[in-house]
Amino acid sequence: MSVDQQADALAHIAAAEKKAAEVEGIGAEVAVRPVNRVGVIGAGTMGGGIAMNFANVGIPVTIVEREQAALDRGLKVIRGNYDRSAQRGKLTAEQVEQRMALLTGSLELPDLKDADLVIEAIFENMAVKKETFAKLDAIARPGAILASNTSYLNVDEIASATSRPADVLGMHFFSPANVMKLLEVVRGRQTAPDVLKTAMEVGVKIGKVPVVSGVCDGFIGNRMLSRRQQAANALLLEGAMPWEVDRALTDFGFPMGPFQMSDLAGLDIGWSKETSKGETLRDRLCEMDRRGQKTSAGFYDYGPDRSRTPSPIVEKMIRDYVAEKGGTPREHTQDEILQRLLEPMVEEGKKILAEGIAQRPGDIDAVWVNGYGWPRATGGVMWWAGVR
Secondary structure, eight states: OOHHHHHHHHHHHHHHHHHHTOOTTOOTTSOOOOOOOEEEEOOSHHHHHHHHHHHTTTOOEEEEOSSHHHHHHHHHHHHHHHHHHHHTTSSOHHHHHHHHHTEEEESOGGGGTTOSEEEEOOOSOHHHHHHHHHHHHHHSOTTOEEEEOOSSSOHHHHHTTSSOGGGEEEEEEOSSTTTOOEEEEEOOTTOOHHHHHHHHHHHHHTTOEEEEEOSSTTTTHHHHHHHHHHHHHHHHTTTOOHHHHHHHHHHHTOSSOHHHHHHHHOTTTTOOTTTOOSOSHHHHHHHTTOOBGGGTBSSEEEOTTOOEEEOHHHHHHHHHHHHHTTOOOOOOOHHHHHHHHHHHHHHHHHHHHHTTSSSSHHHHHHHHHHHSOOOGGGTOHHHHTTOO
């Protein structure tokens, strides 16, 4: 891209981020609900990070966990995050104590009865979430907004567990939630306009780039990400190596590629030793206890300092797997790999717009720049593809 093209792209994404906070059809006449006290269910990585966003702007938070050990661990992680910020000179010791004082731990869901906004950040399981929302429905005060941090699940189905679906929506934070800028605000079929507007304004207040999404599997970002992952997996079946696929994206400007990302997250997320049949490369890696960075081996080999090197074991495994599946290995140029990864994303983005899941192309760009590391200087996935 030329310097002028980059300048245009940067101007576009700056404008798109600002525009994303505006919801079509909801004007100044719609009053927002007050959010002076927040409840968070779950003190894990996501719940703790979400709670920090509110403490950072002076809003008190009650964090509910099922077990004392999990609650203590979560609060300890939050304090550690704040202490590191203080060590870097970003906060004073007094500010750390002020923020920690805004956080109250509890083992009792009824302690959320006075919250204006409750965000559920628990295990990604529909039955568990519906059970939690049914309990919340009986506890939360009238007019409280009930939000799920789900990254894939149907918000309408979650809302159906309550007697107040108009007060329910998705607030999908990205990990680490106290750092990442993107907030996908998922509008359910029955979400009230003032509930949606309030969630968007809360997002801006806590320093996020909020983007409205309709209800679908994976919403905007993860729905498109799954298409890219399918393309990445298909490339392996043609004999491309994980490091070749990753390099095409990092050369384009992403901080990491799909297989680096998988190793970082852990290959065993959603994988079960008891039910694994070795059907996929991921299954076979997990069965070998190559589960990503945490076991010092996944698609890559990792040194003690987490340095990453291509794995001869994985290269042989892929070649054997391709032969077993009847594939024909071939060479791929980096340009071909890049096109193969990005074109399905653009295609899915167009569908998301056609279905009304996203309001505008710039919203999709804001999602990918702020949630998935799409290189900002290219303006975002839809801008890059010429979809304006």
